[in-house]
């Protein structure tokens with residue numbers, strides 16, 4: 001089953017007199033439950049692609065589907081509803097609220113979701129049950145990112161979209177974060193899409209989209225996935 005499929009997606013940013021063609025006709029299908037890594041040089045369109053499939057931004061032209069829903073045909077309110085229900089985002093910087101504990105940060109999401117797990121359960125899944133009353137400043141970078149993962153998975157989204165989730169972390173800590181993402185994929189059947197500049201991470205994916213100049217230049221299929229602990233950085 002396709003989680004997402006897209007046809008001839010294009011994105012043009014216009015700033016003053018300058019036009020940037022960030023996506024130049026992208027066709028793709030992303031399978032429900034797969035682990036997908038997006039690689040490519042800076043400026044090749046990865047974040048633009050991620051933001052569009054996550055409903056944070058819209059393409060200039062082309063069609064995009066999530067399952068049977070045509071996202072490109074939705075009005076703002078419906079697109080926001082889709083995003084809230086189905087998409088968990090994880091960014092390079094954790095965006096936690098400093099004055100709230102780990103558990104309260106996760107509750108911000110569970111309080112407004114239709115079908116959430118409890119904040120305690122989400123923190124348990126990322127291995128932070130014993131840190132639930134800690135504030136972000138009392139947690140390491142990797143632990144803060146795992147709270148961000150707990151916050152993203154707590155609403156049980158269909159898809160986790162991660163833009164450089166280990167970009168600010170050392171390798172040992174990065175492995176731990178990737179392990180929590182992988183376990184969300186395995187336990188909750190969440191489609192997992194990760195942008196990274198670290199080509200080693202591609203080995204944990206089912207498939208890799210290689211972006212170049214606003215297009216998917218090549219799709220690589222891994223015959224075998226390796227676990228994050230075996231990745232060489």
Ligand SMILES: Nc1ncnc2c1ncn2[C@@H]1O[C@H](COP(=O)(O)OP(=O)(O)OP(=O)(O)O)[C@@H](O)[C@H]1O
Nearest residue numbers: 013015020022040041042043044045046047048049
């Ligand atoms: N909001 C925007 N307004 C104007 N141009 C933009 C905007 N966002 C991205 N771009 C441009 O679109 C192109 C693609 O950017 P994008 O962020 O998608 O690339 P990327 O592959 O994610 O890069 P990086 O690996 O550096 O994050 C770049 O040339 C960028 O400058």
